[in-house]
Amino acid sequence: MRIYDLHVHFNQQENGVSFATLLRLAKELGYSGLAIESTKPLPSEFAQGSIEVLHRLTLTPRSATRLRSLVNRYRKYTDLLVIQGRTKPIWMAAAEISSLDMVMLKDIDDFSVIDSQIARTMTAKDLFVEVCLHELLSLSGPPRSRLMRVMHTALTHLVRASCSIILTSGARHHWELRAPKDLEALSFLASLPEASAKEAIRSRPTNLLDKLLHKTHSSPAHSAWRDL
Secondary structure (H helix, E strand, C coil): CCCEEEEEECCHHHHCCCHHHHHHHHHHHCCCEEEEECCCCCCHHHHHCCCEEEEEEEECCCCHHHHHHHHHHHHHHCCEEEEECCCHHHHHHHCCCCCCCEEEECCHHHHHHCCHHHHHHHHHCCCEEEEECHHHHHCCHHHHHHHHHHHHHHHHHHHHCCCCEEEECCECCHHHCCCHHHHHHHHHHHCCCHHHHHHHHHCHHHHHHHHHHCCCCCCCHHHHHHHC
């Protein structure tokens, strides 16, 4: 079984550990691969690591009208292209762009946008929805409780519509990486059913990566950076 965390940040200077250490830790936790968020090409060390590494780029468009041009501009520079869905028009526009890989839910503003129409549209267009658990891990007290309530409502819509949900850690440091079972357990705080949580960790990420293999992008991400 291949298990991936498709949202990890890494800066060697800030983290104080090597790329090899990050990949070794991920492997020990049970991962077959990571998607590293970066606005630059990944160092060559990642290609020589003990697990699979993908380049990921997340866009945060200010409006739905700019979304398609942003996707067209950056598609060839990354393996995994994601947008952060901040408004309903952005979600609906994203559903019409086949070259987009995933839409991310990260904070309370993101989750509060989700309704049954968005959920049904994501399912109809076969667009994957990332549920990043970093905020849930980071917050405590009343802010965390508020986030949990909003996440519960959003996830209820997504599950009822049979959306393809992917759970990620959004880890910003190596010590924030969590084992797959830990992410599954954490998602229960937002009332994600056990079966859906297991799918979101153990099968949906590989479903997405298999889908990417069948997509035709203008050029491989590692070489396209030279044209930027």
